[in-house]
Amino acid sequence: MTRLTVDPIACTGHGLCAELLPEGITLDEWGYPLLARGELPRNLVRTARKVAAACPTRALRLRDDG
Amino acid sequence: MTAMTAPSRTRGLLDGPGPSFGEHLAAHGPLPVVDPHTLVEEAGLLGRGGAGFPTAAKLRSVATAAAASRRAPVVVANGSEGEPAAAKDATLLVLAPHLVFDGLALVAGSLGATTAYLAADPALLPALSAHLADRRDPVGVRLHPVAQAFLSGEESALCAALDGRPALPRTKFPPVRERGVDGRPTLVLNVETLARLALIARGDDLAAASMLVTRRMEIGGTPWVDVVDVPLGTRVGDVLRLDEAQAVLIGGYAGTWVEAGRAAHLRLDRESLAPAGAALGAGVLAALPSDRCGLAETARVVGYLAGESAGQCGPCLNGLPRIAAALDLLARPGPAPSGLLRDVQRWSGLLPGRGACSHPDATVRLVASSLRVFSDELARHRAGRCHGRYGHPFLPVPRSPR
Numbered sequence: 001m002t003r004l005t006v007d008p009i010a011c012t013g014h015g016l017c018a019e020l021l022p023e024g025i026t027l028d029e030w031g032y033p034l035l036a037r038g039e040l041p042r043n044l045v046r047t048a049r050k051v052a053a054a055c056p057t058r059a060l061r062l063r064d065d066g
Numbered sequence: 067m068t069a070m071t072a073p074s075r076t077r078g079l080l081d082g083p084g085p086s087f088g089e090h091l092a093a094h095g096p097l098p099v100v101d102p103h104t105l106v107e108e109a110g111l112l113g114r115g116g117a118g119f120p121t122a123a124k125l126r127s128v129a130t131a132a133a134a135s136r137r138a139p140v141v142v143a144n145g146s147e148g149e150p151a152a153a154k155d156a157t158l159l160v161l162a163p164h165l166v167f168d169g170l171a172l173v174a175g176s177l178g179a180t181t182a183y184l185a186a187d188p189a190l191l192p193a194l195s196a197h198l199a200d201r202r203d204p205v206g207v208r209l210h211p212v213a214q215a216f217l218s219g220e221e222s223a224l225c226a227a228l229d230g231r232p233a234l235p236r237t238k239f240p241p242v243r244e245r246g247v248d249g250r251p252t253l254v255l256n257v258e259t260l261a262r263l264a265l266i267a268r269g270d271d272l273a274a275a276s277m278l279v280t281r282r283m284e285i286g287g288t289p290w291v292d293v294v295d296v297p298l299g300t301r302v303g304d305v306l307r308l309d310e311a312q313a314v315l316i317g318g319y320a321g322t323w324v325e326a327g328r329a330a331h332l333r334l335d336r337e338s339l340a341p342a343g344a345a346l347g348a349g350v351l352a353a354l355p356s357d358r359c360g361l362a363e364t365a366r367v368v369g370y371l372a373g374e375s376a377g378q379c380g381p382c383l384n385g386l387p388r389i390a391a392a393l394d395l396l397a398r399p400g401p402a403p404s405g406l407l408r409d410v411q412r413w414s415g416l417l418p419g420r421g422a423c424s425h426p427d428a429t430v431r432l433v434a435s436s437l438r439v440f441s442d443e444l445a446r447h448r449a450g451r452c453h454g455r456y457g458h459p460f461l462p463v464p465r466s467p468r
Contacts, residue, residue: 007237008379009422028416032380 001039003063004048010059017060020051033060078295079261079278080161085193087200090164097168100267102176103129109266109274115144115219115256116320116348118336121263124243124253129177131244131251138180139251141205142228143170143260145186146212146219149318149348150370150462154278155257157293159190162261163197167207169260172267173253174205181247184257185210185224214464216319216374220423221246221254223376234376235423258349272297277334277346283307283353284460296334303330305351312356313439315461317347319367320428323360323435326353343435352461359454361443363461364436365390365397370463371429382426385417389433396444399452407444410437 004024013031024036024044040048040062052060082093107122132139143166147155159166166184174182182203184194188211198207210228212218218227220235225246227233246252255263258278265273279296282289283306296305302314306329314329316322322344324332332338339345354360372386392410395402414433417426437444446452 007422008381008420009237011380013380028381030380030384032384032420034416 001065002045002048003038003065004035004040004052005061005063006033006035007059007061010057012057012059014056017051017055020054021048024048025051078276079158079165079258079265080293080295082162082165085161085163085197087164087197090162094165094265094268097171097264098267100172102172102263102267105266106263106274109271111259111262111266111274112336113256114258114262114277114349115254116149116318118346121255121259124255125173125177127241127243128251128253132177135244135251137250139177139253140181140183140228140247141170141174141177141179142182142221142224142247142252142254143167143184143207143257144219144221144224144254145184145190145257146224147187147348148212148214148216148219149320149350150216150464151282151315151318151350151352152280152348153291154280154293154349156187156190157280158257158261158278159186159194163194164201165261165264166257167198167201167203168264168267169255169262170207171203171205172263173255173260174203177253179205179253181205181250182207183210183228183247184208185212185219185228186257187212187214216371217376217423217425220425222423224254225252234378235425237422275299278349279305279334280348280350281306281352282350282461284310284355287355289458289460298335299333299338301330302332302334302351305334306353308353310355311353312358313354313360315350315352315354316342316344318350319371319432319461320424321345321347321350322431323354323364323439325439343431354460357453357455358460359397359443359452360436360440361393361397361447362452362454363459364432364440365393366459366463367461368393368429368433371425371432375425376423379421379426381417381420385413386426386429389413389430393433393436396447399447399450401448401450407437 018025018027083089111121113119145155182205191209218233222236223233228247242252262273308326311326369390372390375382414430
C-alpha cells in the first residue's frame with residue numbers, strides 16, 4: 001500500500017503539489033497541504049511520484065507500507 | 067515549593083531522610099545488579115514524562131537499534147520539565163537525586179551505553195554536580211542545562227540540544243531511539259521514570275503503581291502548590307480539595323479541563339481518565355477556584371503555548387496564534403465577532419497530526435475542553451458578563467516569551 005506523507009518541517013507551503021495532484025491533495029487556508037486519507041489509488045501512484053519529485057522542498061514523499 | 071507525601075502504599079519517591087548519598091543508602095540500600103528489561107516489563111512501568119509510553123518497549127527498541135547499528139547507545143535522564151504548572155521533576159531532583167542517578171546507571175549498564183546525560187534546569191545543576199561527585203558509576207553522567215521552554219523536553223528537541231544544535235523538535239523518522247544524540251540509538255527517560263526503576267530494582271513491586279502529582283489549588287483563597295506521591299487509581303477528589311473549585315485541569319498545559327464534580331470521581335489511571343478525554347500527562351492537577359474565569363485562564367495559557375511553538379510547521383505556526391487571539395477575544399465579556407467560535411473550531415480541526423511534534427494536537431485539545439467545560443461562561447460573556455473576579459492569575463505563565 002502506498003501513502004502520501006509530508007514532512008511538516010520541510011514543507012513551506014509552495015502549494016505545487018495540490019495543483020499537480022488535486023485528486024489527492026488540497027490546501028488548507030494557509031496554503032499547506034491536506035492529504036487524502038488512506039491508501040493512494042493505484043492509478044495515481046505514478047503521477048504522485050512525479051509530483052513528489054517536483055516538490056520544491058522535497059517535503060512530499062510516498063511511503064510504501066509493504 | 068513544599069513536598070508533601072500523601073498516603074501511599076509504597077515507600078514513596080519523596081520519603082527519604084535527605085538527598086545525600088549517605089542518606090540515600092541508609093534509606094534504600096545499595097543498588098542491586100539486576101536486568102531492568104524484565105523488571106520494568108513485569109512491573110508494567112509507564113513513562114512519566116507525559117506520553118505514558120511503556121518503558122519496557124522503549125528499552126527494548128533502543129537495545130535492538132544498538133545491536134543493529136553496532137553503536138553504543140546514549141542514555142538521557144530527562145528532567146527538563148518545560149511545563150510551567152509542573153514541579154514534580156525539579157522536586158524529585160532536589161529531594162531524591164540518587165534514585166534518578168541509580169535508574170540512569172541501571173539502564174546505562176544494561177544497554178552498554180558509554181554516554182549518559184541528565185538534563186535539567188540550570189538552577190538545579192550545582193547541587194546535582196555535588197551529589198554526582200559522591201558516586202562511582204561506571205558511566206559518568208554529564209549534566210546538561212536545559213533552556214526553559216515548553217518544548218525543550220520533547221525528546222528530539224532535547225537530543226538536538228545535547229548535540230549542540232537549537233532545541234527544536236524534528237520529524238519522528240528515524241526516531242531518537244534509533245538515531246538520537248550523536249546519531250546513536252538514544253534512550254530518553256523522564257527522571258521520575260528512572261527513580262521508579264531504581265525502586266523496582268530494589269524489589270518494590272508497587273513503585274510502578276504510584277505517580278508524582280503537582281497539585282495547584284487555593285485553600286481559603288490562599289494559593290497552594292505542592293508535589294505528592296499518589297497511588298495510581300486514587301480519586302482526583304481525594305488528591306485535591308475541590309469544595310471551592312469549578313474545574314480541574316488534568317495533565318497540565320497539554321492536558322484537559324474537566325468539571326470539578328465529574329473530576330472528583332475520576333481515578334488517576336489511564337483507563338479511568340480516557341472516557342473524560344483526559345490523561346495523566348505531566349502529572350499536573352490544578353483545581354480552578356470558582357471565582358476565576360476559566361476562559362481567561364485558558365486564553366492566557368494558550369497565548370503562551372502559541373508563543374512556544376517551534377514555528378517549524380505551517381499549520382502550527384499559522385493556526386496557534388489565530389486560535390490564541392480568538393480565544394483572547396472570547397475570554398472577554400462582550401459580544402465577540404460573529405463566527406469567531408466557528409473559526410476556532412475550524413482551525414482546531416486543521417492542526418492535529420500535521421506537526422512534527424504533538425504540540426498543536428495537545429493545544430487544540432486543551433482549547434476544545436475549555437470551550438466545553440466553560441460553555442456557561444461563554445454564554446455569560448456574550449451577554450457582557452463574566453463571573454471571574456479581578457485578581458491574580460491562577461495558572462502560572464512565564465512573563466515574557468522565553
